[in-house]
Amino acid sequence: MLNTASREIYWNIPPSLKILMYTLLLFAVANLAYGLHQRYQHWMVGQKTNPAGDLGRCIRETFLQRRVLKDLYPGIKHAAIFWGFTVMFLTTVIIAVQEQLKIEVFTGNLYLFFSLIADIGGLAAMTGLLMALYRRYVQKPDRLDNRPDDAIVLLLLLGIIVTGFLVEGIRVAATNDIWADYSPVGNIVAELFRGSSENSLRSAHLGLWVTHMLATMAFIGYIPQSKLMHIFTTPINQYYADESSAKALPLVDLEAEDAETFGISKIEEFTNKQLMDLDACTRCGRCQDNCPAYLTGKPLSPKKMTQDLKEALNQKAPELIAKAKAELSGEGQGEETTAPSVEEAVTRFLIGDVIEQDTIWSCTTCRACQEVCPAYVEHIPKTVELRRNLVLMESDFPAxxxxxxxxxxxxxxxxxxxxxxxxxxxxxxxxxxxxxxxxxxxxxxxxxxxxxxxxxxxxxxxxxxxxxxxxxxxxxxxxxxxxxxxxxxxxxxxxxxxxxxxxxxxxxxxxxxxxxxxxxxxxxxxxxxxxxxxxxxxxxxxxxxxxxxxxxxxxxxxxxxxxxxxxxxxxxxxxxxxxxxxxxxxxxxxxxxxxxxxxxxxxxxxxxxxxxxxxxxxxxxxxxxxxxxxxxxxxxxxxxxxxxxxxxxxxxxxxxxxxxxxxxxxxxxxxxxxxxxxxxxxxxxxxxxxxxx
Incomplete structure (x- = not known):
């Protein structure tokens, strides 16, 4: 429920700038959609499966953060970020619908309540992000392998929140918003700008609003290229997770006439669910922290193994997709080539080239990795499939x-x-x-x-x-x-x-x-x-x-x-x-x-x-x-x-x-x-x- 002055400063934006922002937003959303489709295609190079889903488990893990919170400090940090941004997203949509489209969704005290929890959510998310920066770059636990992507994600999210609060604070200061008490963080920020001229406040508001919007669009567009992809893949993986994973291993039809190989030696031999596993992994390192092999100096890290397989998928999937499209269109049929194809050039057998044998044989199948994984990545079945290939196809195992x-x-x-x-x-x-x-x-x-x-x-x-x-x-x-x-x-x-x-x-x-x-x-x-x-x-x-x-x-x-x-x-x-x-x-x-x-x-x-x-x-x-x-x-x-x-x-x-x-x-x-x-x-x-x- 914004007063007239607040509405005016919020929406009195030059039409050309509006068009530019909407265009950039469309590009960001289109890039997100394209990236999601691309990842889906990567998963589909695997063997087709039809796993059953569990909506209750997905809700418990995604919204209640059940497994995440079992590790207290990182759990609180992640829950604060998740719930903070969830609340901010919902309240932003509500405000946009009401103020931009003039559709009254919430009014009166209920509207003020949403204004209040939006600030609380933003504060929680900012606290979680600061905790994450401290843990990752000050505490530096062994299980976290810092990459540029981690810093980009954290700083991008922090930038969205900080600019959002600055925009809110300037609005409150410029308009003397009578409902400022329901925007407590913005009200505090407004004190930094008291006494500034109205024109300077309006100019600052416009500039910061543009910056805030650009950061938001960058966030949307960056999702498919970053660990932010887990926003989508982790809930899906939680939904399709197999509770009996590793308890009962897949039964191999040893008499199948069309079977050319047993076990797995190439990335496309994994199931599409197993390939989705690779994108669901956020590199949090909980599996590594609980792996007895890793903790006793063996060359096995469930996290690294998952990421190595993901890299192998990223290298080979584009060629496999292109090959499938060519076969579907009938191109190249009947042609003979002597030079190695791109696929053959890219192909690396997983065992030896991607995953060392000592890594495969170090696993005790204890299931500690799967027990703690918030994304429900299933490590053990992949390891056993690699072992099956070594034993059944190569007769290669410890003497x-x-x-x-x-x-x-x-x-x-x-x-x-x-x-x-x-x-x-x-x-x-x-x-x-x-x-x-x-x-x-x-x-x-x-x-x-x-x-x-x-x-x-x-x-x-x-x-x-x-x-x-x-x-x-x-x-x-x-x-x-x-x-x-x-x-x-x-x-x-x-x-x-x-x-x-x-x-x-x-x-x-x-x-x-x-x-x-x-x-x-x-x-x-x-x-x-x-x-x-x-x-x-x-x-x-x-x-x-x-x-x-x-x-x-x-x-x-x-x-x-x-x-x-x-x-x-x-x-x-x-x-x-x-x-x-x-x-x-x-x-x-x-x-x-x-x-x-x-x-x-x-x-x-x-x-x-x-x-x-x-x-x-x-x-x-x-x-x-x-x-x-x-x-x-x-x-x-x-x-x-x-x-x-x-x-x-x-x-x-x-x-x-x-x-x-x-x-x-x-x-x-x-x-x-x-x-x-x-x-x-x-x-x-x-x-x-x-x-x-």
């Missing part, structure tokens, strides 16, 4: 993995121990095997022991402890024994899809023949594979981790423990149980009910630090940087806890090795939760009755 593959293929386990010995860990335990039962349906659960639980001496103790717990609680279960094969987790995530599918098909057929419905396992890698990967091949089972079942048994009082107070333990959240399958509280509940004092590490729950064995790294030598398991062990020891509790065979092995390396094996026990609980089970019925009473 030690060859033995692992051969052992899985010949003996059904990575250790290469004879398959017939798979049930030897039982010893004198009375546990039925599915093949011995008259009716397999008489047991509730199949206990999937896994390779580590069957063959690794340290993890056999966990298997026996879990049997003791299940039998004490009256749970009916059986094992497959020699019929169980490796679930295929490591094979699949290393990239050997052929070996994975061979193992998976055998296991699924065996379990379906027995009518298995429910599975319990102590291995999070087996859990994730059986639960999320196997349904792709017809294996639909209800899978539960042993810590979840133990928590249920304790809660229902089917399992009773001695009431003694235990030691203090720090609990390690394994990646495949925690981040992959969202099981965080059940293990902690078990420890608490066992009388254990839980001491949290700094990195816990969804921000837990990987042990270093995931993604098949269990079977590879770690020769670059420092050892991930030692890093995690040091984090655990720094808590001062008397022991370390784990829930995964791989984690148990890696943390045990870490404690040994620190020469603390005699002082700091590393135990699976099943081992802690089994020691507290009353040995006699009398003791159990006494405990119950």
């Amino acid at each position: 030690e993995v060859q033995t692992t593959f051969r052992n899985m293929e010949n003996n059904g386990n990575p250790w290469g121990i004879g398959w017939a010995k798979r049930a030897d860990w039982l010893g004198d335990l009375d546990v039925p095997q599915m093949g011995e039962l008259d009716d397999p349906a008489e047991v509730e659960y199949l206990y999937w022991v896994g390779c580590a639980g069957s063959f690794d001496e340290r993890n056999k103790k966990v298997s026996r402890a879990l049997v003791k717990i299940l039998q004490s609680a009256g749970v009916t279960f059986a094992i497959l024994g020699a019929e169980e094969k490796c679930c295929g987790d490591s094979a699949r995530r290393i990239g050997n899809e052929y070996l994975y599918q061979m193992l998976a098909m055998e296991n699924i057929e065996t379990m379906n023949n027995y009518g298995v419905k429910k599975i319990i396992t102590a291995c999070p890698h087996c859990l994730n594979t059986l639960k999320n990967d196997y349904p792709q091949m017809g294996g639909n089972f209800e899978v539960i981790h042993h810590t979840e079942l133990i928590a249920q048994l304790l809660q229902s009082a089917k399992l009773r423990l001695n009431g003694q107070k235990g030691k203090s333990y720090t609990y390690h959240d394994s990646c495949y149980l925690g981040r992959y399958n969202r099981v965080f509280e059940a293990p902690r509940d078990v420890l608490k009910q066992a009388g254990v004092q839980v001491v949290e590490m700094e990195r816990n729950h969804e921000h837990s630090f990987c042990c270093g064995a995931g993604g098949g790294r269990m079977w590879m030598e770690e020769t670059l940087g420092s050892r991930i398991n030692l890093n995690r062990t040091e984090q655990a020891l720094s808590t001062g806890a008397e022991g370390i509790a784990a829930n995964c065979p791989f984690c148990l092995t890696m943390l045990t090795d870490g404690v040994k390396a620190k020469e603390l094996a005699d002082k700091i026990p590393v135990l699976d939760l099943a081992e802690i609980v089994s020691e507290l089970i009353p040995e006699t019925a009398k003791e159990s009755d006494a405990q119950a009473s």
Whole structure:
């Protein structure tokens, strides 16, 4: 609700200048539209997909800034900029509609309210921009790689706000606006110009208004060439994100007659959604800050890998687009050329030319990068596809993995121990095997022991402890024994899809023949594979981790423990149980009910630090940087806890090795939760009755 003087100074602009500004605005918007179309064409050079969208997630992440705010300082900074500019954009549109087009949208107190929040929004955005400049150019955190584009964007946005407030302040000073109290920032700025002549104020107002408009148009036109592109790509990426990304990897049709290659070696072999991922990345570096490989000196930075792939896309997409257009128009058909085409000149195979092999093999598939990414960039599926190409097409992988593959293929386990010995860990335990039962349906659960639980001496103790717990609680279960094969987790995530599918098909057929419905396992890698990967091949089972079942048994009082107070333990959240399958509280509940004092590490729950064995790294030598398991062990020891509790065979092995390396094996026990609980089970019925009473 501007007074007459305010309206006059706002809109008494020379017609020629108006025409010029509107023309420039059209050019800016046209450049934005062209840039967006160009990026869309880049994405479309990839393989076509039709992902499902989630509007609720998009709203939560875009407007509520849910993931952004999990990192407090940069979160507040970004939220202030986002909401500040959102408010200013809306209020500017309202004022323009009302004052320029003479359409009354809001009047009276409501109009004054919008005038007030416009100033508040501008102040918030300016504060956020100053915070961003301080963080980027004074604090200089490692995860931010400053480029000219970053400075241009920040200064451009700051220029828009500062000139906007100056324009408002001069207007207030020149017109003695009676509603100035509802433009508090402009009112303060107006004090700088009190006493100036009306003509000088009008001239300054016009000049600054033109500057403000030019900065705004530059902002609009610059979006497609800058990181500002994420204004559009990030919400779209959030909408189309796959919540199960990396939990279940894409199934490869190994018998497809038209398949010329498996995995990915060229940029156009990624899906269009994966290529859009590359534009959604804002280089915020949160993935890098949480990547165990990067933090221990490996050549992997999820951020850099994403940006390198984006650069490869930018180099090759124009030629691919031109080639597609030529084919569509029929040009060049039947012509033979001996000189290399532009495409061939531009083509760089991703592996080796763009992404080094050491980078690809450094990933532990821990999913920490995807957990923290505000743009929902999906790093792990891209990495696995690159691995698939190396393994399936080039037979190029770390030498030690060859033995692992051969052992899985010949003996059904990575250790290469004879398959017939798979049930030897039982010893004198009375546990039925599915093949011995008259009716397999008489047991509730199949206990999937896994390779580590069957063959690794340290993890056999966990298997026996879990049997003791299940039998004490009256749970009916059986094992497959020699019929169980490796679930295929490591094979699949290393990239050997052929070996994975061979193992998976055998296991699924065996379990379906027995009518298995429910599975319990102590291995999070087996859990994730059986639960999320196997349904792709017809294996639909209800899978539960042993810590979840133990928590249920304790809660229902089917399992009773001695009431003694235990030691203090720090609990390690394994990646495949925690981040992959969202099981965080059940293990902690078990420890608490066992009388254990839980001491949290700094990195816990969804921000837990990987042990270093995931993604098949269990079977590879770690020769670059420092050892991930030692890093995690040091984090655990720094808590001062008397022991370390784990829930995964791989984690148990890696943390045990870490404690040994620190020469603390005699002082700091590393135990699976099943081992802690089994020691507290009353040995006699009398003791159990006494405990119950």
